[in-house]
Amino acid sequence: MVATTQAVATVDLLRWMPLIPLLASLINMFFGARLGRKTAGGLACAAVLASFAIALYVFWLLPATGMFRDTVYTWIESGSFQVKLSFQVDALTAVMLLVVTGIGFLIHIYSLGYMGHDEGMVRFFVYLNLFIFFMLLLVMGDNLLVLFIGWEGVGLCSYLLIGFWYHDHANTIAGNKAFIVNRIGDFGFVLGILLLITELGRQGIWTLNFMELQQHVNLLSPEKITLITLLLFVGAAGKSAQIPLFVWLPDAMAGPTPVSALIHAATMVTAGAYMTARLHFLFVLAPETLSLIATIGAATAFFAATVALTQTDIKRVLAYSTVSQLGYMFVAIGIGAFSAAIFHLFTHAFFKACLFLGSGSVIHALDGEQDMRKMGGLKAYLPTTYWTYVIATLAIAGAPFTAGFFSKDSIIWQAYSSPLGSTELWFIGWVTAGLTAFYMFRQLFLVFHGECRADEHVKAHIHESPAVMTVPLVVLAAGSIFAGWLGAPEYLWGSLWDQWLQPIFGGVHEAAHGSLTDEINLTLLTLAIGGLGFLFAYFAYGRASKLPDRLASLAGGGPYRLLLHKYYIDELYDVLIVRPFTYCSRWLAQVFDPGVIDGLVNGVAKAARGFSLIWREVQTGNVQHYLAGFLAATLALLAYFLKQQ
Amino acid sequence: MVPLEYYLILSAVIFAIGVIGVLVRRNLIVVLMSIELMLNAVNLTFIAFSRYLGSMQGQVIVFFVMAVAAAEAVIGLAIVISVFRHRRSLDPQEMQLLKW
Numbered sequence: 001m002v003a004t005t006q007a008v009a010t011v012d013l014l015r016w017m018p019l020i021p022l023l024a025s026l027i028n029m030f031f032g033a034r035l036g037r038k039t040a041g042g043l044a045c046a047a048v049l050a051s052f053a054i055a056l057y058v059f060w061l062l063p064a065t066g067m068f069r070d071t072v073y074t075w076i077e078s079g080s081f082q083v084k085l086s087f088q089v090d091a092l093t094a095v096m097l098l099v100v101t102g103i104g105f106l107i108h109i110y111s112l113g114y115m116g117h118d119e120g121m122v123r124f125f126v127y128l129n130l131f132i133f134f135m136l137l138l139v140m141g142d143n144l145l146v147l148f149i150g151w152e153g154v155g156l157c158s159y160l161l162i163g164f165w166y167h168d169h170a171n172t173i174a175g176n177k178a179f180i181v182n183r184i185g186d187f188g189f190v191l192g193i194l195l196l197i198t199e200l201g202r203q204g205i206w207t208l209n210f211m212e213l214q215q216h217v218n219l220l221s222p223e224k225i226t227l228i229t230l231l232l233f234v235g236a237a238g239k240s241a242q243i244p245l246f247v248w249l250p251d252a253m254a255g256p257t258p259v260s261a262l263i264h265a266a267t268m269v270t271a272g273a274y275m276t277a278r279l280h281f282l283f284v285l286a287p288e289t290l291s292l293i294a295t296i297g298a299a300t301a302f303f304a305a306t307v308a309l310t311q312t313d314i315k316r317v318l319a320y321s322t323v324s325q326l327g328y329m330f331v332a333i334g335i336g337a338f339s340a341a342i343f344h345l346f347t348h349a350f351f352k353a354c355l356f357l358g359s360g361s362v363i364h365a366l367d368g369e370q371d372m373r374k375m376g377g378l379k380a381y382l383p384t385t386y387w388t389y390v391i392a393t394l395a396i397a398g399a400p401f402t403a404g405f406f407s408k409d410s411i412i413w414q415a416y417s418s419p420l421g422s423t424e425l426w427f428i429g430w431v432t433a434g435l436t437a438f439y440m441f442r443q444l445f446l447v448f449h450g451e452c453r454a455d456e457h458v459k460a461h462i463h464e465s466p467a468v469m470t471v472p473l474v475v476l477a478a479g480s481i482f483a484g485w486l487g488a489p490e491y492l493w494g495s496l497w498d499q500w501l502q503p504i505f506g507g508v509h510e511a512a513h514g515s516l517t518d519e520i521n522l523t524l525l526t527l528a529i530g531g532l533g534f535l536f537a538y539f540a541y542g543r544a545s546k547l548p549d550r551l552a553s554l555a556g557g558g559p560y561r562l563l564l565h566k567y568y569i570d571e572l573y574d575v576l577i578v579r580p581f582t583y584c585s586r587w588l589a590q591v592f593d594p595g596v597i598d599g600l601v602n603g604v605a606k607a608a609r610g611f612s613l614i615w616r617e618v619q620t621g622n623v624q625h626y627l628a629g630f631l632a633a634t635l636a637l638l639a640y641f642l643k644q645q
Numbered sequence: 646m647v648p649l650e651y652y653l654i655l656s657a658v659i660f661a662i663g664v665i666g667v668l669v670r671r672n673l674i675v676v677l678m679s680i681e682l683m684l685n686a687v688n689l690t691f692i693a694f695s696r697y698l699g700s701m702q703g704q705v706i707v708f709f710v711m712a713v714a715a716a717e718a719v720i721g722l723a724i725v726i727s728v729f730r731h732r733r734s735l736d737p738q739e740m741q742l743l744k745w
Contacts, residue, residue, distance in 0.1 A: 621744030624668055624737055631664060 008211075011061070014070035014087040017054050017097070018136035021047045025129035032122035041115075044125035045108045048132055052101035059094045065503040066090070067211075069142060076145075081197075081206035088142035088210070092504050095342060096139035096274055099349045103266045104132050106472035110357050111258040113468035114364060124164060124256065131157035135267055139274060143208040144193050147275065151189070151239065154268045155182045161263060162255040174254035181248040185238015192231030196282075199224050214281045222285065229282050229289040232275070240272030240326045243300045247570060249323055253315040257360030260315060265322045265356050266349035273329040273345050277338045280505060284336060290420055294334020298415075298428040301327025303567070305435035309442070310563040313370050314359045317443050321396065322352055324432060331429060332411040335418040338505045339498050340410045343487045346497075347395070347403035350483045354392035354476035361385040361465045361473065362447060367458050372443065377452035381462040384470040386448050388477035393444050395480035397437035398530050403484030408433060409523050410487060410495075416522060426522070433526050437533030445541035489523075491516055652693035660686035673728065673735040677721045684714045 024047030032040040058068060071086040089097065108128060115121045131154060138150025155178075163175030197208065203219040205212070220228075236242070241249035252264045263269070276283055276293070283290060304323035311317045325348050332341035363370055365382055379386045395402035398409065412433065416426035452459060464470070487497035540547040552560040562568070659682055666679025688707045695703030729735055 616744075619744050621741030622738060623740070628668055631668070 008067050008069050010070060011058065011068040011089075012070055013054060013058065014068060014089060014140065015072055017051045017058075017101070018087075018133050018140065020050045020054075021129040021136070022133040023047070025126050025133060028122055028126045028129065032126060035122075037116075037121050040122045041112045041125055044129050045105065045112065047129055048101060048105045048108050051132065051136065052098075052105045055094075055097040055101045058089055059098060062089060062091070062094055064091075064500075079206065081201070083143055083145050083208055085146060086142045086209075087140040087146075089140065090504060091501050092274075092277060092342065093139050095346060095501075097136070099346060100132065100135045100139060100267050103349050103353050103476070104135075104262060106475055107258050107262040107266075107353065107357065110261075110360070110469050110472040111256075113466050114258055114360055115256060118256075120164065124161075127157055127160050127164070128259075128262070131161070131263060131268070135271075138271055142210055144196070144210070144213075145208050147278070148189070148193065151235075151271060151275070152186065154263070154271065155179065155186070155239070158182075158252065158263050158268055161259040162252045164255055164259065168254075171254040174248075174251040178248040178252050181245050182238050185235045185245050187234075188231045188238070189235025192228050192235065195224070195231060196228050199228070210278060213279075217281050217285065220285075225282060226286040226288050229279075229286040230292070232279065232282070233289060233293055236272030236276050236330075237296065238272070239275075240269050240330070241300075241323050242272070242296050242326065242330055243303065246300060246304065246323050247573060250316055250319040250566070253313070253319050257315065257356060257363060260319070261353045261356030261360070264319070265352040269322065269326060270329070270345045270349070273326070273333060273341055276330075276333050277342055277505075280333075280338045283333070287420070290334050290336060292334070293330050294415075294420065294425055297327045297330025297332075297334050298425050298432075299327070300324070301331060301432045302428050302435070303327075305432045305439065306563055307566045308439040309435065310560060312372050314362065314372050314375070314443065314447060315356070315370055317372075317439060318352070318355055318359060321355075321436065321439065324436065325352065325396070328408060328411050328429065328432075331415055331425060335415055335420040335425065337411065337414040337418055339501045340407070340414055340487075342501065343497050344407040344411055347407040347480070347483045347487075350403055350476055350479035351392040351395035354388055354473060354480050355396065357469070357473055357476065358385050358389040358392065361469055364465055364469070365462050366454060367461060369454065369458060372446040374453050374455070374458075375447045376450045376454075377448070378462070379448040382448075382464050384464060384473060388470075388473040389444060389448065391477040392480045393440045395484070397440050397534065398433055398526065400527065401481070401484075403480050403482070406484035406487050406489070409526055410489065412526055413489070413519050413522055417519070430526055430529060434529035434533040437530040438537050441534050441537035442541050445537060449542060450544075489519065491520060649693055649697045652689060656686045656689040656693070659683075659689065671736045671738060673725045673737055674722075676737060677718065677725065680721075681714060681718065684710055 024043050028035070028040045028044060035043070062068065067088055067090040069086060069088045071084050073085055074082060075085045076083040108125075111124065111128065115124050118124065134150045134153025134157060136150070138147055138154060141147040141150060159175045159179040162178050163172045165171050193208070196213070197206070199220055200207065200213070200216060203216070205216045205219065207213060207216070217225075234245075238245040249264060249269065253260050255264070283293075301324045304320045304327060308317050308320035308324065311320060325344070329341045329344050329348075332338070332344060361382065362375065362378060362385060365378070365385075366375065369375070391402070395404040398405045408429075412426060412429040415421045415429050416423065454462070486500075487495045489495065539545060540551070565571070663679045663681075663683035663686060666682065667676050670676050670679065688710055691703040691707045691710075695701065695707075725735060728740070732739070
């Protein structure tokens, strides 16, 4: 286990990081319309920039093995159980802070251009700032409860932003779906937290603070830890879109594209991975849970990658690709390689945000068109977008010396070499790497190469996006290359990253088998399958070819249709869960509620009325009757007391 | 000297007459008169005991009762007159508006 002898220093600055975006959000919420669109947008961006500046400063101050804490006040106090509204920054949080505020800032800038003509622009920035606030709560909270507030808050913002264009009913439905599916996950998460409190409380330790939890985790019995971690993982699977709770993420693409980039690719969906990494000391004690996580992660990675092969909506491909990459992160967590998981989270944030923003730029240029069959040849019209897209595609496909190469390869290698890893896990990761290269280059070729298949009147208006949109793209593209250099493998120049996270995850994992030569050979193998994916995409989509059609009609077109319809998972859930559920609800609403519930309530009222109908006969209004009763009672009392004597 | 029991028995009989009158008579004036009967039956008891015990307290209370009874009779009769003007009847059985 990791020694937790970290120096804790108090830094009052921390609270301002979440507070500034919250204030900006509130100001825009109440005065946004009066401030005007430009001021409101500028304020929102400035707030996130301020948070980013503080994050950089804190990052600069942070010693290698230390921790900053800022306790605002004691929130709940009950006996020896205390929950404080308190923030902490350690190496892991610092990384998340930079991702959230840095990439968040870039996406805010981009949104100035992308949402510039939308009538709901102010509302958009209110939600976006609110999201940054909750996300910072999530990564900075020093106990599970603060993390949970952030967790629910980002879920709320996600819901609000998916259904941002609420005039279209489909968007509202997608928002509901995301919210409801997340509720299922959160239910597990809450149960996990409660079980953790009560089980530790049984040992006399009432706390939710991460540091204290880590100190006392050995008090728990292994079975309880397994149960707790399983429940927590249910929450992580909901938020991070793992099988079986991934269905909401592809639909979440109904939201504006910057939202897809920020919330549904770079930050919020990685909250599950962050949470498991934060509680890694629990998870490493539950090997069964870890192996389940690795299996689910691998299955999700592979499954989502296969679906991405056939999708025609530009954002849907990216959505499934996100699910797939999240699967990689959970594979890394499942084999105990938390550092690699967070590293992939970090690099993925760059290239996936870049891809989403690039797709947003394309959609913007094509006047809202999202169907890749109506794109093509955009390379000439959108040069900046094209080149940044190429870089990000190379990065996600794992081309040498790009970010994705380092992070994904590290996971694939450790899936093989880690004591918890296995050849099967490696194999799935390896195949998925090939699929990733294929679907990403397929998308690249479909969108930017070949003939332009857009409608004539759309074609006339294609234009490169303004600088507010292209500059973030360029920055993110640069990040898509250089971010990975922090975590190079040992045979190159060694990993600064693992060194940085050493105080947190140190000792959690060490390579069990596989030599340096194995590592290089496996890397070459991964590169080979990536190259194969690229070549395949090139021959199928890079030039005029009958290959796609022939592949589609393979085996009677069955496999193709299966993938195109996403394995009919949505339909399956509809039949298995949604419809029985609505049927039950309808029965409850139309039969049970009027019959039993209303019947009970009305029955009580009717019974009371019936009794009063009988008893009110007593009250005749005739004074003489009352007096007779009075007399009788007096005589009775008199008789009683006389008898007593 | 008449023994105390005689007074008490007479008083009880008058009181019982008063009670029955209040309960059964169909004329408010008679009901009021019956109430007076009860009050005076009680007064009689007071006086009897006052005499028997040689104490003045009973007599003092009797004066109070008489004063209150006078006031009650005034107000009661005023109500009776008012009721009669309204309803042309003094039958308490017909005065049943005050119910549920």
